[in-house]
Amino acid sequence: MNTFRKAANKRLQQQQQAPAESVAPATDSENLLQGITEVITELEVTPAVLLQKQALYQKLHALHQQGCELASRQCMTGPIH
Amino acid sequence: MISYLSHIGKTHDSLPPLPVRAAGKVSLNTPVGSCLDHLGRVWLADTAHNRLLVFDASLQHLLASFGQTGSAPGEFNMPFRLLAHPDKPWIYVTDMGNRRIQLLEYTPDLEITPLLTFGNQAPINLTGPNGLVFHDGQLCVADEFFEGADGESRLVVLDEEGHFIRDIRHIRYPDNSHEPLQLLWPQGLxxxxxxxxxxxNTGFNTLVRCNWQGEAVPFAINGKAYLEGMELARDVSCIRQHLLVPGASANAIAVYDLNGRRQGSLQGFYAPIQITAGSEKDTLLITEPILASLQLHQVRLNDVKGGAALFTQVLNRVGDDRDQPGQLHFVTSAAGQPPAHPADDPLSPFPWVRQWLDTSQQQLETYTNRIQTPALPSWLSLSLSWQTEWLLRWQQSWLRIMLGERLDNPAHLLWLLDAGNYQLQASGSTRPDGARPVGMPLVPGSLGMTTLKTRHRLAGQLAPDKPLLVVCNYLTSLVTIYQYHPLLDELVPYRVFGSRGSQPWQLLSPQGISIDPVNQDILIADSGNHRIARWRLTRSGIAGLVDTFGTPGDGPGQFHTPSDVALDEQGHCYVTDQFNHRIQVFDARGQWLYSFGQPGYATEGDQFLLPTSLAYEQGHLVVSDLVNRAIKLFRPDGTFVASFAGFGADASKGQLWMPYLMHVRNGQIYLPDCALNRVNVYQLELESQP
Known part of the structure; x- marks a missing residue:
């Protein structure tokens, strides 16, 4: 086997051994809405301390991801043809 | 036939009279190598600018600049790695695009003279000189793109004036206890x-240890002459009895002891490459090529143990200023097309507005950069940089809207995804300075892009006569569709779909994206899931998954990191199956039809090494072949027609370093190079249909 194929096989093997990544799905849209409301409320009342903002941004980002996940999963209920 | 026309992306490499305070004065272009000379000054390879810069030890002042684009002694084409001779006032430079090593001599007051160039002639004939080390009067260079009998790369050992001694093509165990190790695309040494x-050993993502005869020196931890399990292995530095491997885990520098035991990591980086010990105790010089930055960090390496993940302190940084007018920063993809006969300045009918905007943006940037105080933890420094950049983009967007800077005619613009500046730019011409920021800021990680001209007005679509812009994000694995807002005269988000994961409705590290001309489906190269995803926008504006095809592997219909997708008039789907080094072809239902290509170094024919992008144009396929730095033209059945090739950073020749997602429209090829930070434009002259 030549070097290129050997390297590609090793790379694929390594990738498949790595744990699968997935965003934890939101249980339902109500939870999602509640989470976003919490973040928005906190953003309004918390002093603009950078560390806190950072954590809130991350939380909001995770919630946004979950929202997309939920919407995309719902699109799977009837594949479009 | 493919010929080079021009490029988009302005070069800002002018410097004031030197020496000068470095802050705010230096815009770097994908810097890679660094070293200290015997007076402790810092030498940096400003690689895509084809020059070397010399700073004082604390990076406060820029002292000298040396070199320009070219192939004469003292000129460079991608100066890559630097190495100071241990005893003499000499600096070795791997001049990668010229396939040679240059030896420079310097004086204490930094008069720099080229002494020797070597390596580009027989018997050495370097093909990709990269990392350098020196020991006991001998110089060793990693020849990254050398092709041995099995495709393996090599190390070359020379004397200090460049005379050939030996090369090392396999790392052999002295007792023959294991198979010899092969090198593939070795970089840092x-x-x-x-x-x-x-x-x-980048091709295998391993760290290999040998002696100067090429004999394996096994690590105590595994009895092998290599360490594995790294996400990426592009560089390594041995500093104070520690091995530092940038990128071995994402956004971090992994730290090993000399027995191969992983001690922990340094966190708070983006994609670091070269690490050099600073002249002060516990300091490290680290280049971040994608951030266009050279940074001075402080950290006690002895504290990295027991799996600790430490943050460093950032003492100083230079560069990281790549949003001047017309400048691009990690440009990844293009879409649309400029008009055939561009106006002088189609993006701004009011030049004074643009001038005022440019000035105020620069002032804002200067102000926000002052927020960075010395000795910030690395994560905070990185976050602050990103947040200030992000804020700037928003402020710039609002300024543009309030001042009424118009897009003129959004249907006749070339859209550029300026990922490192988190923004879209658009150009109404193919001039180097033609690009201007447009639209709201993008989420970091935005990568692939295409236009979608809908046949019917979709629910919520404000301007159905203007194309939608579909952008995928490599990091979040989301796809965002933007539409033109006639009132704001800006692009605004229309729909978002996808999420990160491996379920059918999810995406993982999506790259190229294309529209099926038959039914307007959106096809996405879902590279991390080794498959192609087909999505559709309904008339009610809802994005739904239609299907996915492909599984991991190297058989027919299987993929290893598919990076781009293109479709012909019948809906046949062509995919760059990147790590299988081939193009695969599917029918409109995702059934495998055939594939072509095999791995190999070649600038002509159907040998590929990491084909990255492709486009279908008038009965032909245009393929960007990354490692061969070639644009290759085929008939759809895989018959080779013509090519254009050029490895280097010479803007006048259309050369390439890291070409990414190609776009072809009406016989013009737009190929963004995310390391050179420009979009090369080529003319495609097609033969008549077979």
Whole structure:
């Protein structure tokens, strides 16, 4: 086997051994809405301390991801043809 | 036939009279190598600018600049790695695009003279000189793109004036206890105190150890001459009895002891490459090519143990200023097309507005950069940089809207995804300075892009006569569709779909994206899931998954990191199956039809090495072949027609370093190069249909 194929096989093997990544799905849209409301409320009342903002941004980002996940999963209920 | 026309992306490499305070004065272009001279000054390879810069030890002042684009002694084409001679006032430079090594001599007041150039002639004939080490009067260079009998790369050992001694093509175990190790695309090299060579063996993502005869020197931890399990192995530095491997885990520098035991990591980086010990105790010089930055960090390496993940302190940084007018920063993809006969300045009918905007943006940037105080933890420094950049983009967007800077005619613009500046730019011409920021800021990680001209007005679509812009994000694995807002005269988000994961409705590290001309489906190269995803926008504006095809592997219909997708008039789907080094072809239902190509170095024919992008144009396929730095033209059945090739950073020749997602429209090829930070434009002259 030549070097290129050997390297590609090793790379694929390594990738498949790595744990699968997935965003934890939101249980339902109500939870999602509640989470976003919490973040928005906190953003309004918390002093603009950078560390806190950072954590809130991350939380909001995770919630946004979950929202997309939920919407995309719902699109799977009837594949479009 | 493919010929080079021009490029988009302005070069800002002018410097004031030197020496000068470095802050705010230096815009770097994908810097890679660094070293310290015997007076402790910092030498940096400003690689895509084809020059070397010399700073004082604390990076406060820029002292000298040396070199320009070219192939004469003292000129460079991608100066890559630097190495100071241990005893003499000499600096070795791997001049990668010229396939040679240059030896420079310097005086204490930094008069720099080229002494020798070597390596580009027989018997050496370097093909990709990269990392360098020196020991006991001998110089060793990693020849990254050398092709041995099995495709393996090599190390070359020379004397200090460049005379050939030997090359090392396999790392052999002295007792023949294991198979010899092959090198593939070796980049960084380093030495320990015993003179053992450590090799960042990029093709295998391993760290290999050998002596100067090419004999394996096994690590105690596994009895093998290599360490594995790294996400990426592009470089390695041995500093104070520690091995530092940038990128071995994402956004971090992994730290190993010399027995191969992983001690922990340094966190708070983006994609670091070269790490050099600073002249002060516990300091490290780190280049971040994608951030266009050279940084001075402080950290006690002895504290990295027991799996600790430490943050460093950022003492100083230079560069990281790549949003001047017309400048691009990690440009990844293009879409649309400029008009055939561009106006002088189609993006701004009011030049004074643009001038005022440019000035105010620069003032804002200067102000926000002052927020960075010395000795910030690395994560905070990185976050602050990103947040200030992000804020700037928003402020710039609002300024543009309030001042009424118009897009003129959004249907006749070339859209550029300026990922490193988190923004879209658009150009109404193919001039180097033609690009201007447009639209709201993008989420970091935005990568692939295409236009979608809908046949019917979709629910919520404000301007159905203007194309939608579909952008995928490599990091979040989301796809965002933007539409033109006639009132704001800006692009605004229309729909978002996808999420990160491996379920059918999810995406993982999506790259190229294309529209099926038959039914307007959106096809996405879901590279991390090794498959192609087909999505559709309904008339009610809802994005739904239609299907996915492909599984991991190297058989027919299987993929290993598919990076781009293109479709012909019948809906046949062509995919760059990147790590299988081939193009695969599917029918409109995702059934495998045939594939072509095999791995190999070649600038012509159907040998590929990491084909990255492709486009279908008038009965032909245009393929960008990354490692061969070639644009290859085929008929759809895989018959080779013509090519254009050029490895380097010479803007006048259309050369390439890291070409990414190609776009072809009406016989013009737009190929963004995310390391050179420009979009090359080529003319495609097609033969008549077979």
């Amino acid at each position: 380093t030495l320990d105190q015993q003179g053992n060579i450590y090799i960042a």
